[in-house]
Amino acid sequence: MSNISKELILNVLRKVNDPDLHKDLVSLNMIKDIQISGDNVKVTVELTTPACPLKDKIKQDCVDAIRKDVGGIKNLEIEMGASVRSHVNAIKAQLLPGVKNTIAVASGKGGVGKSTVAVNLAVSLAKDGAKVGLLDADVYGPSIPLMLGVNGRPKMVGQPDSFKIIPLENYGVKLMSIGFLVEDNTPVIWRGPMASGAIKQFMADVEWDELDYLIFDLPPGTGDIQLTLVQLIPLTGAVIVTTPQNVALIDARKGLKMFERVNVTVLGIIENMSYFIAPDTGKRYEIFGYGGGKKAAQELNVPFLGEIPINPQIREGGDNGKPIVIEHPDCDESKKIREIARNMAAQVSIRNVLSPIIPKIEILSNN
């Protein structure tokens, strides 16, 4: 007869930590089930995100800990599941009832690849099994529908006074764009209050259903319109996309300041266009310099989520509506982007588990 018991296994798992969350799996309430039949044991672990960068490590740590301290087990199975956690506050529950987390992708200036990064991060999270939405809130140039390969307009359902907009979907990502509100090729030159009104409308009227992550592609910059938006949108956190050069560091700092003013956590900095590897010679060129993003993250004391090189396939993916993580899933760039998405998801989990602070909401002006 074996003396393997649930208590014994649970006690052993109390010694296994989630390396990101710095707590053990039992106090994090991640052990969902322990089944013992004779000398076979099955443990079900529920991570805080399907995009967990440490999934394999945590699984192995469980195996090692149980094998070390519990004798007599023949088959040991660790099943890894995930349930994304949320940091609910009143506003979020009201405006976005089924949405667990909202992440703004921001940049100090245009053209740094913010939309490209937002699309690829969203698709990456969906590929890892998360329920993902993307809201193109860039009133200056809504480009996400093109980049995600979505054309057509979303459907409206219900009565005129209580209608809902059904988002379009591609690659497992639900999409709404401010671009759907205007005719093709009509530049959207709106003034701040009108644009923010439209965004607010979006949030109330779109039928997102259940989402683990809703990603917002914000307009570039840190002006009034951005400030208004980050106060309107109930955000779990923000990521800042920058290019490597020194001026970008200044922009990143401005972005961080803006989020600090409205108590939005900066989940991290991503450096895009970090370097270029010539396909013919393999030589590396640091076209915009290198390392500004990491340096900014260190200086500003926020996580550095990773770097993405320049690669024409990334641009083509955007132009063709086939993001690189879909079209070339095994290339280095795609691997880097997938890793960045997981690092970002980990930061969301850290925030939800460790700092349940309800953001203070007050409307500030940007001067």
Ligand SMILES: Nc1ncnc2c1ncn2[C@@H]1O[C@H](COP(=O)(O)OP(=O)(O)O)[C@@H](O)[C@H]1O
């Ligand atoms: N890492 C990259 N490698 C190659 N081209 C890129 C990369 N990131 C972005 N681009 C291209 O640069 C241009 C600007 O990117 P975009 O995402 O529209 O920037 P933003 O949203 O910040 O204005 C696009 O043509 C895009 O395809």
Ligand SMILES: [Mg+2]
């Ligand atoms: Mg853009």
